[in-house]
Amino acid sequence: MPDSSYKKVAAVVGVGPGLGASVARRFAAGYAVALVARRAEYLNQVAAEIQKEGHEALAVPADAGNSAEIANAFKTIRERLGDPEVMVYNAAAGPFGSLADISPEQFENSMKINALGAFMSAKECAPAMIVRRHGVMLFTGATAGVKAGARSAAFGPGNFAKRGLAQSLARDLGPKGIHVAWINVDGSIDIPGRKIPGKTSEDMLRPDAIAESYWHLAHQDQSAWTMELDLRPFKEKF
C-alpha cells in the first residue's frame, strides 16, 4: 500500500502550446504541476492560467537537452513542490532531414533533447519514487521511434533512443512500483493557431484528447499497466 499522505506533484518536461500545455492542465486537476521548458515567458503564462483555475503550478525554465539545467530544475521542483509522483517527458527535437542534410551538431542535439534529457529527468525522479514504491513516468514518442523514415536521420535515432530508454526503465522500475510508459503520438498535433497545409483539424490529434489517455495511463491499476501505446487520428494512414 503506497503512502499517499504527501502532496502529489506532476512534472512536465517540454511544455509548448500543444501537448505539453494540455498535459499540464489535465494533471493540474489532481497534482501540483511543475512546468519545465526553455521559454520562461510562455511557461509563466501557462502556469498563470492554471493558477487562475485554482490549481498549483510552478514554472521552471530549463533546457531539456542540458543535463545540468535539468538537474537544477528538478532540485527546484523538489524544494518548492516536493518529489514528483508523475513525470511526463514531452520534450522533442528535430530537425527533419536526411543524412546529407543533418550536421553532426544537429545529430548530437537530437540525441540530447530526445534521449539525454529523458534519461536525466528519470534519474532525478526515480530515487524518491523507489522509496515510496510508487510513481509514473510517461515518455512522449513518435512513429519515428518505431520506423525511421528517410528524412529522420537525426529525429529517428533520437526517438529510437528514447523508446529504448523507456523500455529499460520499465523493466528496471516496474517491479519497484514505478509505472513507465512510452506513447507513440502518431500524427500531427492540432496546436492552437498552427495551420498545416492540406490538413484539417479532423486529420490531427487534439492535444486534450492525448492528455486524457496520459491521465488514464497514470492511473491504471498496478495489476494492469501499459508499457507501449499508440495514439493517432481515426483517418491517419499507418
Next chain:
Amino acid sequence: MPDSSYKKVAAVVGVGPGLGASVARRFAAGYAVALVARRAEYLNQVAAEIQKEGHEALAVPADAGNSAEIANAFKTIRERLGDPEVMVYNAAAGPFGSLADISPEQFENSMKINALGAFMSAKECAPAMIVRRHGVMLFTGATAGVKAGARSAAFGPGNFAKRGLAQSLARDLGPKGIHVAWINVDGSIDIPGRKIPGKTSEDMLRPDAIAESYWHLAHQDQSAWTMELDLRPFKEKF
C-alpha cells in the same frame, strides 16, 4: 457527428469467469450487453447478475469457433437488442504444446477460435457500424501474438492471426469511423477461484482493471485512438 439516438449495445464474445465477465459488467454501465459463449448456464448466471444491478443483458449461447453459430448469435443480438456499437472479441483457445504435442485438429481448432471467430464477429458488426460511421471493436490478445514460444505451436499462430486481423481491420475501418484495437494481455488473469502454483494475486492481472482500460479504449476521442496496447502486472517480466 454520429447519430446517437439508437440504444447502445455492446457484444462480448467469449465470456468466462475471468475477463469476459468483467468486461460485460463494466460495459453494462452504459450499454445493453450481449454475452456470447458456449456455456449457456454460465452466461445466464452472468446475465442475471447484470440484470439484478438494473442493467440490460442477454445471454446468447454459441461456439466462437463455429462461423454459422456466430452468424446466428449476431442475428439474435440485432433482433433482440439492436446493432452492436461495441464488439469485444475475448474468445481464445489453447492448447499449449510444441509441434510434437499438437495434432492437426488442435491446430485448426486454435485457428478457428482465435482467428475465424474474430473475423466472423467483425464481419457481422461492421456493416451497421459503417452506416453509422461509429463503432468499436476490441480484440483480446496475448503475448503469444507478438512472440510465440516453444510451447505455442497452436496458440501462437492463432494469436498472431488475430493480431494480423485486427491490424487489417484498423486500417480498413478506422477511416470509416470504427475504432479497432488489439490488447496484449501479458500475464495470468486473476480469475476468481483459480489458484496458479507459485503466483499470488499480486503477480496477476485483475480482470476489472483490464476492463477499465477496455472502457477507456472504447471511449477515446476519435482524434487520438489506440490500435495496440499492452497490459501487464507491475511485477511481470517481459
Next chain:
Amino acid sequence: MPDSSYKKVAAVVGVGPGLGASVARRFAAGYAVALVARRAEYLNQVAAEIQKEGHEALAVPADAGNSAEIANAFKTIRERLGDPEVMVYNAAAGPFGSLADISPEQFENSMKINALGAFMSAKECAPAMIVRRHGVMLFTGATAGVKAGARSAAFGPGNFAKRGLAQSLARDLGPKGIHVAWINVDGSIDIPGRKIPGKTSEDMLRPDAIAESYWHLAHQDQSAWTMELDLRPFKEKF
C-alpha cells in the same frame, strides 16, 4: 557432429513459376529435390528440367492446404528419396480483399494454405531431423505477416499465423539442431512471363536472387543462425 552419410533431400512445398522453381533449382545443386504443389503437370516439367541438368528431382502433387495430402506427400518423399534435410514452405494464398470482400470460406482457406500446410510440413519433417540433430526449415513470408493492410483481411492473418508458427518452431527446434527461419519477401517477385502494370523488372525481386539467400540461410554455421530476414528490391518503399 551430425551424421552426413545419408543422401541429402530438400523438399519444396509450393512450387510455381516464381520463387518455388528457383529454390528447387538452386537446392538441386546439393540435394535430391522433392517438389510439392497442386499442379502435377507443372511440377513434372520443373522436375524434368532439373533432371536434365543431371540432378535428382521428384514431383509430388498435393494441395498444401489439405493436411492429409501433405502427410501423404511427405510419406512419398521419405519412401522415394529419404528424410528431408531441408524443408522450404513456399505455399501462399490470397485472395486480397477487405473484411467486406472476404467470405468465411476464403478466410479459412487462407489459414489452411498459409498456416496449416506449414504446420503439417514441419510436423512431417521434424522427427527425423530431431533424431539427426540437423535440419533446416524455411518459411516464405510476406510483409503482410508483419503489417497487415486494409485489403489483407485474409492474407494478413494467414501470414501472421505462418510467422508465429515459425517463431514457435525456432524456439522449440533450434536447441535440437534444427534451423528454422522466416523470410519476409517484401515486394513483387519478377515471375517469368508476368507483367505488373507500372513495374519494370528493376522494381521486383528476381527469384534466383531470393533463392541465393535461402541457400545461404540453409548453410549458416549453427553458431550464427538467422531466424528472421527481409528481402526487397533496392527501390522498394518500406
Next chain:
Amino acid sequence: MPDSSYKKVAAVVGVGPGLGASVARRFAAGYAVALVARRAEYLNQVAAEIQKEGHEALAVPADAGNSAEIANAFKTIRERLGDPEVMVYNAAAGPFGSLADISPEQFENSMKINALGAFMSAKECAPAMIVRRHGVMLFTGATAGVKAGARSAAFGPGNFAKRGLAQSLARDLGPKGIHVAWINVDGSIDIPGRKIPGKTSEDMLRPDAIAESYWHLAHQDQSAWTMELDLRPFKEKF
C-alpha cells in the same frame, strides 16, 4: 550498371579481437581493408596479419565516438586507399547498468560510440557511394536495439539509436543504390582467449561465422536486399 573499374575498399570501424578482426579478414579476400579503432598497436597487428596473407590492409587509429577523429580517419582512407565501397560499423560501447548505475557522462558516451560514430561514418562514405550508385553499409547491432533490458539504461538507448539510424539510411540511400543493413548479433561472441563463466564455445557466436553472413549481405543482388537480420547460436534463448 555500376562502374567497377575502381579498387574496392572496405572500411571496418570498431576492430577488436572478436567480430571486427573477423570481418576485416573476411573482406580482405576481395577488398583493400581499412581498420579503424582506438588501439593503434592492435590495429597494426591485424593489418600485418592480413598483409602477410597477400592482401592490402591499412590501420587508421581513431576513436569511434569522436566525430572529428572519424572524419579524419575517412579522409586518410580516401587518400591512401580510395573511397570505401563497403563500410562496416562495428563499434559499440557499454557499460551495462540500470538507471541508478549509469552517470550522465556514461549515457552520453554510449550515444556517441553507438550512434554518433555510426552517423559520422555513414556521412563520410555516402557521397562517393551516391555518385557510383553503389555501396554497402552494415551496422552491427545487438538485441538491446530491439528489446532493452533493465540493465541496459545506456547500452539500450545507444543500440536503439543505431538501429533507427540504419533504418533511416536504408530508406534514404537504398533507392540510390546503397545497401544498408542492421545486424542483430544476439548472443555472446566467442572471442579468442575470452572465457565466459558457464558458457562453452557451443553457446556463443563464432566471429568467422558472423563475418560470413556479413559477406553474404554485402553481395546480395540489388533485387533482393536484406535490411534487418538476426544472428544467434542455435542454443540461444530468445
